[in-house]
Amino acid sequence: MLSWGDIDTIMFDMDGTLLDLHFDSYFWHNLIPQAYSEKHNISVEVAQDKILAGYEKVYGLLDWYCLDHWTEELGLDIKELKKTITHKIAIRPNVLILLKELQLLQKRIILITNAHPISLNIKMKHTGLEVFFHQCISSHSLELAKENPGFWEKLQSLEPYKPDRTVLFDDSLPVLQQAKREGIKYLFGIAQPDSKNSPIELEDFPQIEDFNQILPSSLNAKEITNG
Numbered sequence: 001m002l003s004w005g006d007i008d009t010i011m012f013d014m015d016g017t018l019l020d021l022h023f024d025s026y027f028w029h030n031l032i033p034q035a036y037s038e039k040h041n042i043s044v045e046v047a048q049d050k051i052l053a054g055y056e057k058v059y060g061l062l063d064w065y066c067l068d069h070w071t072e073e074l075g076l077d078i079k080e081l082k083k084t085i086t087h088k089i090a091i092r093p094n095v096l097i098l099l100k101e102l103q104l105l106q107k108r109i110i111l112i113t114n115a116h117p118i119s120l121n122i123k124m125k126h127t128g129l130e131v132f133f134h135q136c137i138s139s140h141s142l143e144l145a146k147e148n149p150g151f152w153e154k155l156q157s158l159e160p161y162k163p164d165r166t167v168l169f170d171d172s173l174p175v176l177q178q179a180k181r182e183g184i185k186y187l188f189g190i191a192q193p194d195s196k197n198s199p200i201e202l203e204d205f206p207q208i209e210d211f212n213q214i215l216p217s218s219l220n221a222k223e224i225t226n227g
Contacts, residue, residue, distance in 0.1 A: 013171060
């Protein structure tokens with residue numbers, strides 16, 4: 001599926017790509033409504049309706065991903081609530097094998113996420129994945145979400161890269177579409193970001209079902225490195 005010799009920079013999304021999206025799905029759709037209902041003494045159903053309306057107002061904007069925004073909007077300690085379910089943070093199958101193999105290729109390996117820096121730090125501390133990346137970048141540092149126009153161009157200020165020699169793995173269709181508009185050549189979606197939900201279909205982009213599909217062998221990696 002990929003000719004690794006044509007690629008200099010490998011970019012990964014975090015939630016739904018490297019990590020099982022179930023943590024975030026459970027957090028935002030179960031834990032937050034439950035906590036909000038208890039705080040305001042209302043039913044979970046009413047809480048869900050109120051929170052969903054708030055989600056819809058900022059969908060696709062950076063505030064959608066901003067813990068500070070939701071702490072203020074909902075009056076809940078979002079950071080501490082996340083810490084109560086860190087046991088649900090899970091690395092997706094064969095991610096560790098892939099990252100170890102990719103290190104042999106001596107490419108730039110970058111994590112680029114819309115997650116708030118607090119979420120990024122919690123998940124990196126829990127999983128230890130940060131050791132595989134040259135940079136771990138939250139879109140908050142660029143004040144744009146990855147699906148917003150200009151994000152991938154602005155990223156050059158933090159991580160210079162050649163779009164025609166870059167691959168991006170991401171579970172979000174709007175993100176992949178925007179990356180394509182801004183010239184990133186190799187784009188892959190994720191077939192089942194949340195292990196507890198059904199697979200999704202991303203039109204116009206090949207999807208990874210399991211990262212073992214694209215594992216470069218250790219032998220080939222050494223050949224590329226020495227070649």
